[in-house]
Amino acid sequence: MFFASDNWAGAHPAINERLLKESTRFAAAYGTSELDRAIEQRFNEIFEREVAVFFVATGTAANSLALASLAKPGGVTFAHSEAHVIEDECGAPDFFSGMRMSPVPGALGKMDPKQLRSRIARYPQDAVHHGRATAITMTQATEVGSIYSLTEIEEIAGIAKEHGLPLHMDGARFANALVQLGATPAEMTWKRGVDVLSFGGTKNGCWCAEAIVFFDPEMARELPFIRKRSAQLFSKSRFIAAQFEAYLQDNLWLDLARHANAMADRLRAGLEASNSARLAWPTASNEVFAVIPKSTAQAAEAGGAKFYDWLEPHDMPEPVAEHDLLIRLVTSFATEPQDVDAFLDVIAAG
Numbered sequence: 001m002f003f004a005s006d007n008w009a010g011a012h013p014a015i016n017e018r019l020l021k022e023s024t025r026f027a028a029a030y031g032t033s034e035l036d037r038a039i040e041q042r043f044n045e046i047f048e049r050e051v052a053v054f055f056v057a058t059g060t061a062a063n064s065l066a067l068a069s070l071a072k073p074g075g076v077t078f079a080h081s082e083a084h085v086i087e088d089e090c091g092a093p094d095f096f097s098g099m100r101m102s103p104v105p106g107a108l109g110k111m112d113p114k115q116l117r118s119r120i121a122r123y124p125q126d127a128v129h130h131g132r133a134t135a136i137t138m139t140q141a142t143e144v145g146s147i148y149s150l151t152e153i154e155e156i157a158g159i160a161k162e163h164g165l166p167l168h169m170d171g172a173r174f175a176n177a178l179v180q181l182g183a184t185p186a187e188m189t190w191k192r193g194v195d196v197l198s199f200g201g202t203k204n205g206c207w208c209a210e211a212i213v214f215f216d217p218e219m220a221r222e223l224p225f226i227r228k229r230s231a232q233l234f235s236k237s238r239f240i241a242a243q244f245e246a247y248l249q250d251n252l253w254l255d256l257a258r259h260a261n262a263m264a265d266r267l268r269a270g271l272e273a274s275n276s277a278r279l280a281w282p283t284a285s286n287e288v289f290a291v292i293p294k295s296t297a298q299a300a301e302a303g304g305a306k307f308y309d310w311l312e313p314h315d316m317p318e319p320v321a322e323h324d325l326l327i328r329l330v331t332s333f334a335t336e337p338q339d340v341d342a343f344l345d346v347i348a349a350g
């Protein structure tokens with residue numbers, strides 16, 4: 001009953017096998033091997049255009065270095081107020097980019113376009129005292145389990161283009177959003193106006209594989225230096241490439257995300273039908289937020305369930321009562337239907 005995070009899951013056997021195979025070979029270092037090149041080429045196919053790809057170890061690194069590549073002195077980056085880049089990365093994006101974040105409110109973890117416009121208006125390009133609007137970053141799927149529709153992405157991208165700002169997407173759960181929308185990787189990114197993507201593999205079955213993808217390779221000119229100076233250029237980079245090879249082969253990544261989402265659907269359906277729990281808000285990916293009595297949460301934890309308590313967001317549709325608890329439940333490629341059913345049984349008995 002592991003619902004604490006998709007980071008708690010192991011790595012998929014196909015990825016482990018590929019790593020094992022790689023471990024007996026010699027190959028050129030620092031991202032120059034044939035395998036690194038081949039996987040870069042694979043990203044071109046997946047995104048249906050020539051992209052520039054850079055492998056890094058963590059999602060925080062992908063976000064931070066992507067934003068660093070867009071930086072300007074006095075720059076301001078706009079992100080949802082509860083975005084991972086604001087709340088959960090210890091200021092790394094600000095540190096690496098030298099820019100600061102401006103939080104944008106919006107329901108269900110998505111930036112409200114009107115609010116975004118009014119935030120951007122506070123930082124005109126010539127306002128030297130305030131700093132200047134420089135980049136926008138959005139998260140897909142969001143930190144609260146929702147998903148921007150293609151039209152919503154286009155709307156945010158439209159605002160970015162209107163103001164001449166590049167748009168970054170934090171895709172730590174890119175695959176979960178993609179399969180949910182039934183879109184292609186190109187449709188969910190550059191075809192809607194996304195310029196740079198943090199492409200996550202770790203949460204969805206890799207051991208440690210994240211990539212920064214630039215849809216205009218010209219924009220990536222500084223990234224090799226930014227990555228090296230940030231200590232993210234791996235000598236044995238090909239082990240990240242090897243993980244991506246297995247991950248992207250025969251659409252494994254999409255199958256794993258479909259499975260994680262299906263497990264979340266099962267969990268949502270069970271919680272909806274339950275008398276002792278309610279869904280906190282609608283979600284569409286592999287994250288589910290529920291309100292359960294504190295006593296039930298204690299019983300579930302005593303029964304071996306792992307999950308995190310969650311801070312009540314400002315726009316919580318129905319506030320959490322004193323005797324209740326808001327919890328986050330995350331499913332992954334490794335979640336089994338019986339884990340979900342066992343958890344629902346514990347909740348029902350609680």
Ligand SMILES: Cc1ncc(COP(=O)(O)O)c(C=O)c1O
Nearest residue numbers: 058059060061084139143170172
């Ligand atoms: C939305 C989002 N972005 C980025 C990350 C990347 O985090 P990490 O640096 O832990 O790989 C996470 C991980 O929880 C996340 O949820």
